[in-house]
Amino acid sequence: MSLPRVSVKDVVWQGATIPAGTTFLMNAWAADFDPGHFKSPQEFSPERFLDIPEGLGTQYFAFGAGSRMCTGSHLAYREMYITFVRMLIAFEVLPAADTSQRPILTGPLECNANxxxxxxxxxxxxxxxxVRDKACLKKWFEQTDTTTKHIER
Known part of the structure; x- marks a missing residue:
């Protein structure tokens, strides 16, 4: 769910009037899995985000939508990109040996801890x-130590 919003004027939607001052929440999960918006939304298909027409922005609603969208979304995307790329360069990611310890990916209710x-x-x-490349990883740690040594621990 998104954070609560309040309608600033009366809105007519599908024949019903939503009066000004009504508090509502956007169901971001439902928007992300809308088959009218995404082809086969239940399938893992990251390439669906590659051919988004210019000016549409990211078609993903975890950060909200419209004028009240999270202003930090672009920073979050860039930080996640850097983090994941560095992790994939430095490490080979392996599934847990014990199958009962693997992630649950069947749906939002089954995988949700809260x-x-x-x-x-x-x-x-x-x-x-x-570890894929010990020398590369060692270099990154050394660079981190150098660039953060002025920060108190």
Missing amino acids: PSGLSTEPKAFKIGFR
């Missing part, structure tokens, strides 16, 4: 990491 929360919180799961 079903009464405002957003989905994945249940704990285990994965393995195997």
Whole structure:
């Protein structure tokens, strides 16, 4: 769910009038899995985001939509990109040896550790990491130590 919004004027939607001052929430999960908006929304298909027409922006609603959309979404996307690329360069990601410890990916209710929360919180799961390039990883740690040594710990 999105954070609450309040309508600023009367809105007519599908023949019903929503009066000004009405509090409502956008169901972001339902929007992300709308088959009218996404072809086969239940399938893992990251390439669906590659051919978005210019000016439409990211068609993903975890950060909200419209004028009240989270202003930090672009920063979050860039930070996630850097983090995931670095992780994939440095490590081979492996499934947990014990199949009962693997993530649950069947749906938002089954995988949610906090079903009464405002957003989905994945249940704990285990994965393995195997270092791909020890020299590269060592260099990154050294660079981090150099650039953060002025910060008190």
